[in-house]
Amino acid sequence: MFGPAALRLAIFAAFATALLHLGPAQAADGFDFSPEQPGRIRTERNDAAIAAISPGFKFVTPGKFTVAVSPGGPPLATYATDAKTVIGADPDYALAVADSLGLTLELVPIAWIDWPLGLTSGKYDAVISNVGVTEQRKEKFDFSSYRQGLHGFFVKTDSAVTSIKEPKNAAGLRIIVGAGTNQERILLKWNDENVAAGLKPLELQYYDDEATSLVALASGRADVIVQPHAQLVFIAARDQNIKRVGTLSAGWPERSDVAITTRKGSGLADALTVATNGLIESGTYAKILDRWQLSEEALPKSETNPPGLPKS
Known part of the structure; x- marks a missing residue:
């Protein structure tokens, strides 16, 4: 017979084993973890968003929107069943923004902790990886909100x-x-x-x-x-x-936003805000969130550098 401590350990071991067999990219009800992503939402270019890009801004790779994302887990971002294709709500949103800017999306998988250094050093144009807006971060980065935290x-x-x-x-x-x-x-x-x-x-x-x-x-x-x-x-x-x-x-009692993050003063944030509002108005935004069962996190509109969580 198991004692209380042994029983707890046995239950945990069985549960952990089940999780390991499931894996982060195995299909669950309502989610598609295939690398092909046939249901991915595409959109048209947004000339107003393109016109809002600062004339002095230079993309990391011409013709591409290079975006860092951390595959930390579904439904935001994870690896598909091929163990190499990054999929999820954030990659889908990044693709829609790239489409709006008339660019090809280049996703760069990173460890979440590495995004600030990589962004400031110019490795990518933006970070779309569940980054929350804070007043402290706003001192070094610009933000274009796209989801509620x-x-x-x-x-x-x-x-x-x-x-x-x-x-x-x-x-x-x-x-x-x-x-x-x-x-x-x-x-x-x-x-x-x-x-x-x-x-x-x-x-x-x-x-x-x-x-x-x-x-x-x-x-x-x-x-x-x-x-x-x-x-x-x-x-x-x-x-x-x-x-x-x-x-x-996350900012109770106030709203807390998640945002596309760009280098401070780079001249890209306003264009990304315009692009996001275009996606909201066209219904593409709602379709992306619904695809990953995140409609509860929808914003009524995107803002450049909205109020963030206060400094602690």
């Missing part, structure tokens, strides 16, 4: 929890969150509000990795998991045992 509240599909929109909805719930994350910072503020209002406190739970967190949720040891929204969208489609009951802005 959201965290997701997800529960078991049979959970009695049906909606989390504000602090009081989370009162008394056992919530899995990453230590030191932005979502933990926000939930601690929610907890303070609830306690001050005489409501039950939140019970925050911390685990070493995603697999252990999902086991805790599935076993009923926790009520809710909070992670970046896109990650949980994919897990929900893959595992079919969790569902979204709410979203949380």
